[in-house]
Amino acid sequence: xxxxxxxxxxxxxxxxxxxxxxxxxxxxxxEAAVAAAEALGSPVVxxxxxxxxxxxxxxxxxxxxxxxxxTVRSAASDLLAAARPEDGDVSVLVAPMIASNREFICGVSTxxxxxPTVLLGVGGILAxxxxxVSIRLAPISEHDAHDMIDDLQTQDLLGAFRGEAAVDRAxxxxxLMALSDTVAAVPxxxxxxxxxxxxxxxxxxxxxxxxxxA
Amino acid sequence: MSDMITxxxxxxxxxxxxxxxxxxxxxxxxxxxxFGFVSxxxxxxxxxxxxxFGTNRDGSEVLGVxxxxxxxxxxAGEIDLVFVCTPASANPDxxxxxxAKGITAAFITxxxxxxxxxxxxxxxxxxxxxxxxxGILLAGPNxxxxxxxxxxxxxxxxxxNPPAGSIGVASQSGNFVSSFLNWSRQTGVxxxxxxxxxxxxxxxxxxxxxxxxxxxxxxxxxxxxxxxxDGRGFYEAVKAVAEHKPLVVVKGxxxxxxARAAASHTGSLASDDRVFDGAMRQAGVVRAATVEEAxxxxxxxxxQPIPSGNRVVVMTTAGGWGVVTADAIHASDLELVTLPxxxxxxxDTKLPPRWSRNNPVDLAGGETRDTIPEVMEMIARHExxxxxxxxxxxxxxxxxxxxxxGAYYPDHGLERIVEYHERQDRRFAEAAAEISARTGKPILxxxxxxxxxxxxxxxxxxxxxxxxxxxxxNRAVTALGHLWRYAKFRQDRAG
Numbered sequence: 030x031x032x033x034x035x036x037x038x039x040x041x042x043x044x045x046x047x048x049x050x051x052x053x054x055x056x057x058x059x060e061a062a063v064a065a066a067e068a069l070g071s072p073v074v075x076x077x078x079x080x081x082x083x084x085x086x087x088x089x090x091x092x093x094x095x096x097x098x099x100t101v102r103s104a105a106s107d108l109l110a111a112a113r114p115e116d117g118d119v120s121v122l123v124a125p126m127i128a129s130n131r132e133f134i135c136g137v138s139t140x141x142x143x144x145p146t147v148l149l150g151v152g153g154i155l156a157x158x159x160x161x162v163s164i165r166l167a168p169i170s171e172h173d174a175h176d177m178i179d180d181l182q183t184q185d186l187l188g189a190f191r192g193e194a195a196v197d198r199a200x201x202x203x204x205l206m207a208l209s210d211t212v213a214a215v216p217x218x219x220x221x222x223x224x225x226x227x228x229x230x231x232x233x234x235x236x237x238x239x240x241x242x243a
Numbered sequence: 244m245s246d247m248i249t250x251x252x253x254x255x256x257x258x259x260x261x262x263x264x265x266x267x268x269x270x271x272x273x274x275x276x277x278f279g280f281v282s283x284x285x286x287x288x289x290x291x292x293x294x295x296f297g298t299n300r301d302g303s304e305v306l307g308v309x310x311x312x313x314x315x316x317x318x319a320g321e322i323d324l325v326f327v328c329t330p331a332s333a334n335p336d337x338x339x340x341x342x343a344k345g346i347t348a349a350f351i352t353x354x355x356x357x358x359x360x361x362x363x364x365x366x367x368x369x370x371x372x373x374x375x376x377x378g379i380l381l382a383g384p385n386x387x388x389x390x391x392x393x394x395x396x397x398x399x400x401x402x403x404n405p406p407a408g409s410i411g412v413a414s415q416s417g418n419f420v421s422s423f424l425n426w427s428r429q430t431g432v433x434x435x436x437x438x439x440x441x442x443x444x445x446x447x448x449x450x451x452x453x454x455x456x457x458x459x460x461x462x463x464x465x466x467x468x469x470x471x472x473d474g475r476g477f478y479e480a481v482k483a484v485a486e487h488k489p490l491v492v493v494k495g496x497x498x499x500x501x502a503r504a505a506a507s508h509t510g511s512l513a514s515d516d517r518v519f520d521g522a523m524r525q526a527g528v529v530r531a532a533t534v535e536e537a538x539x540x541x542x543x544x545x546x547q548p549i550p551s552g553n554r555v556v557v558m559t560t561a562g563g564w565g566v567v568t569a570d571a572i573h574a575s576d577l578e579l580v581t582l583p584x585x586x587x588x589x590x591d592t593k594l595p596p597r598w599s600r601n602n603p604v605d606l607a608g609g610e611t612r613d614t615i616p617e618v619m620e621m622i623a624r625h626e627x628x629x630x631x632x633x634x635x636x637x638x639x640x641x642x643x644x645x646x647x648x649g650a651y652y653p654d655h656g657l658e659r660i661v662e663y664h665e666r667q668d669r670r671f672a673e674a675a676a677e678i679s680a681r682t683g684k685p686i687l688x689x690x691x692x693x694x695x696x697x698x699x700x701x702x703x704x705x706x707x708x709x710x711x712x713x714x715x716x717n718r719a720v721t722a723l724g725h726l727w728r729y730a731k732f733r734q735d736r737a738g
Binding site for chain 2: 134135136137138139140142143144146148150156157160162163164165166169172173175176177180220221222224
């Protein structure tokens, strides 16, 4: 039986291996959320954080683009009030709101025949319908990571796009290598979802993380 | 270097299978419909260059071979391979007798093993264990046979016997061995070794490919697989093969994947086929979408130089063909290179001003007797060109055929013009092969006449040159794309 780690725990596991995350604060109440938003600079995003919370968006547990102390306060209060008993201990994660037109999905999954695999795909709500993905077996080499990027059909998304800089491929390679390194270091990992990975000033930043361990 | 090809099997054992000093057919039959007859027939008819023996219960003669009731009655040290057509129950004693005579390889056609329920599975496991104890490499069971053109060996219960060449075939399905060998016969691009793995009880497809990787007779591997159980083991084996030589794989069916974790979006995107595809790319293995694409890719590796870049020039005698070929190149990893000024100027000296002055190089009917070889040479020698796709071969001979078959032949000067046309097309095909070999750059000739009229002097001369005449420009571009992808993979990792 596998279990999922909270978003904060997932990020804490992945960040030391080189997965880029935005600076963020874990807080226990609405006033602390307001203080965190002030420290980060607005706008911010607030999310409910807990071990058993896997599908935050579906449950409405992500509040985007909070620009004032008042909106942060009420969002944090609402999120804490929305927690269910089965969610266990919960907190609020406050992070800078990252402006981006491009979303990718990166992750790890365990294939019954081939074992752990690393995946890069075009993200967003249409990700599964479009299914523009590239997969390699873990561990991957830097050559493999470059090939994964080249394998994507939608290469236009990687160039300069709607006034945004071209994607820093080296940054994307670093991120994919970090996933490979993490799964090598922690063999209990069954899957990792970085969804979405946003492109901010050309650099990939994972704004959500979900790790599943055996 | 170790002589071991797999953990359990040595190169000497694989050589006993593919280059045996002598072969015995166990269960040789006088009935021409039985496997024990067909296999002996095929061995004899294909001109095997070693000694041939046979066994059957009553010691009767088959096809001039005086059979004996038991392998015990045969000389020791003269036979390396036993081709087994006896019932499963007879095989353990048979293998023991074979080992006593120094036989180190067995190809088992017998059914009633792993494909036949629990009892068969047990019999199969026992046979594998026995063969291991006896030092016999066990191919099959339930397989169709083994082909090895350097030995003149066609030990199969099916046809055909392919021409000699450098493609090494290994297949999980015996019928696809036949398919590949039939294409080999049709195209003239030959085979080094071919084997059907059958139930692959002791030796599986990647094991055979591992031997091909070390085999000097084999330049490229060609494999059909389905239902891979040990994905990691398969990946590691084919990756090691691809480090030695190109390997083309075509896969049927989905892997037997279990349910995937619903918690993960990544998991739902990582379908069986995408994982397999990624694993093959990571291994540097060429994955073909269809069986015919696989054969043509392998035939291209076997007969064309590996390109050092992806810059392609299309050379055509007519416009429309060049346009669709350019479309195919745009949709691939290949580049339709812009012709550099010095090459334009050089071609200008050979063609009237109406030629395309662009890539595709459309000769626009401006060619005289030597134009095609001369322009092809200019393009191939240029440093900014890595490969050529040549279209339009055989047009002249196509007209020649109509003239020859018409009521006016051979008068009215037709005999002479027909000969000229056919001579020209032969020259062009020979030039393509010769210039390609000399410059070390692929030159792929594509025309539907290769399949529509293989006797046309153009395609026939391509075949005589040892190369594949592609049935369409799209098929040539697909094959060249596979060559380039392989070349790039190796270049990146050599750097």
